[in-house]
Amino acid sequence: MNRPDLPRAPARAVVLVPACNRIIGLHPFHVAGQKYIDAVRLAGCLPLVVPSAQAHEIDELLDLADGVFLTGSPSNVHPRHFDEVVHDPSLPLDPVRDDWTLPLIPRALERGIPLFAICRGFQETNVALGGTLHQAVQERPGLMDHRSDDAQAVDVQYGPAHAVSVVPGGLLDTLLGGADFKVNSLHGQGVNRLAPGLRAEATAPDGIIEAFSLPSAPAFNLGVQWHPEWQARDNPVSMKLLRAFGDACRSFRELNRESVRERPRVP
Numbered sequence: 104m105n106r107p108d109l110p111r112a113p114a115r116a117v118v119l120v121p122a123c124n125r126i127i128g129l130h131p132f133h134v135a136g137q138k139y140i141d142a143v144r145l146a147g148c149l150p151l152v153v154p155s156a157q158a159h160e161i162d163e164l165l166d167l168a169d170g171v172f173l174t175g176s177p178s179n180v181h182p183r184h185f186d187e188v189v190h191d192p193s194l195p196l197d198p199v200r201d202d203w204t205l206p207l208i209p210r211a212l213e214r215g216i217p218l219f220a221i222c223r224g225f226q227e228t229n230v231a232l233g234g235t236l237h238q239a240v241q242e243r244p245g246l247m248d249h250r251s252d253d254a255q256a257v258d259v260q261y262g263p264a265h266a267v268s269v270v271p272g273g274l275l276d277t278l279l280g281g282a283d284f285k286v287n288s289l290h291g292q293g294v295n296r297l298a299p300g301l302r303a304e305a306t307a308p309d310g311i312i313e314a315f316s317l318p319s320a321p322a323f324n325l326g327v328q329w330h331p332e333w334q335a336r337d338n339p340v341s342m343k344l345l346r347a348f349g350d351a352c353r354s355f356r357e358l359n360r361e362s363v364r365e366r367p368r369v370p
């Protein structure tokens with residue numbers, strides 16, 4: 104029965120976007136990058152930025168979600184989550200974000216909620232599932248420097264930096280048709296030990312894992328180390344990934360939102 108006086112599910116799939124935490128002036132703020140919010144809209148979904156959450160609020164939040172989108176951030180995942188001490192104390196951390204995204208990630212995956220994780224979000228996902236990170240990839244023998252040059256213009260920083268090799272037969276291969284391509288690169292941390300169950304989907308020329316998925320999870324999930332949200336509208340690879348994520352969120356919503364089924368179809 105369709106009761107117009109009752110609240111109904113939004114017309115678009117709702118995607119949770121965990122915020123970062125910054126001190127601005129004298130006070131703490133919750134922030135989310137505009138380009139990530141724009142990317143969620145490009146996926147055809149409704150972004151819902153979440154400031155932070157207590158552990159007991161995670162399922163309540165996921166009850167609202169048709170997808171989870173984990174953004175990049177200048178902050179590092181705190182190494183205590185992979186049993187290491189901080190290597191470079193001059194680099195920013197965001198323990199408030201860690202404390203709720205790390206339990207959020209496995210819970211979202213086991214509930215079959217689609218997940219798209221970018222850069223810091225990619226690293227969080229690996230750690231949340233039991234993997235580890237290099238804290239300074241550039242200091243590891245044989246590995247490249249994957250950081251950007253802050254002195255460069257932003258278009259240069261987010262411009263193509265290196266090629267990635269797509270692993271044949273995986274999700275990325277299926278989505279992109281197997282073509283290798285170039286990606287931007289703005290990270291000092293990187294996957295060291297891949298979490299159990301994660302499948303590498305692409306690698307950098309030095310072997311660093313640049314994308315992974317969790318095949319055992321019931322729904323679409325993809326983590327990428329690069330920034331597909333950057334000028335996504337003009338990037339065919341980015342748009343394929345965002346559309347696939349958005350389609351998965353819409354499928355989740357159709358299957359799981361009672362009120363959506365009652366809603367008259369939009370012509």
Ligand SMILES: N[C@@H](CCC(=O)NCCCC(=O)O)C(=O)O
Nearest residue numbers: 175176177178222223290291292
């Ligand atoms: N701090 C981590 C993750 C790097 C990252 O997410 N960079 C993007 C920051 C700015 C943006 O949101 O585009 C690392 O250094 O590995």
